[in-house]
Amino acid sequence: xxxxxxxxxxxxxxxxxxxxxxxxxxxxxxxxxxxxxxxxxxxxxxxxxxxxxxxxxxxxxxxxxxxxxxxxxxxxxxxxxxxxxxxxxxxxxxxxxxxxxxxxxxxxxxxxxxxxxxxxxxxxxxxxxxxxxxxxxxxxxxxxxxxxx
Numbered sequence: 001x002x003x004x005x006x007x008x009x010x011x012x013x014x015x016x017x018x019x020x021x022x023x024x025x026x027x028x029x030x031x032x033x034x035x036x037x038x039x040x041x042x043x044x045x046x047x048x049x050x051x052x053x054x055x056x057x058x059x060x061x062x063x064x065x066x067x068x069x070x071x072x073x074x075x076x077x078x079x080x081x082x083x084x085x086x087x088x089x090x091x092x093x094x095x096x097x098x099x100x101x102x103x104x105x106x107x108x109x110x111x112x113x114x115x116x117x118x119x120x121x122x123x124x125x126x127x128x129x130x131x132x133x134x135x136x137x138x139x140x141x142x143x144x145x146x147x148x149x
Contacts, residue, residue, distance in 0.1 A: 060126030079104040113138040
């Protein structure tokens with residue numbers, strides 16, 4: 001069995017920032033032990049760009065007001081709770097339906113790599129996009145030629 005890993009082809013002995021950021025358990029499962037049957041864990045895409053990390057959360061049917069995105073002690077948490085109810089009344093019967101959906105995802109951010117004060121989020125077309133700008137020290141620097149004296 002083979003494991004797929006992203007490597008830095010120019011300097012294979014140096015782990016990429018992407019690997020450092022996503023090494024180990026990102027998802028804190030301790031929050032999912034008692035979730036009801038209507039709770040689902042949305043799909044997440046994570047991209048490492050030149051200036052930021054981008055987290056895309058697939059959450060169709062929500063509105064931006066349904067989300068809570070917070071940073072606490074270098075842990076980014078994305079959660080939502082949505083309750084739907086519908087009631088039909090007729091002279092012969094009353095029908096009431098309701099549902100409750102929620103999820104919570106947590107990501108441990110690497111220290112001194114993400115500028116927590118500049119994190120932003122937007123929701124469009126069923127996708128929540130959270131942008132985590134890299135600190136200047138975490139950005140890849142271009143190759144610099146050093147003159148030999």
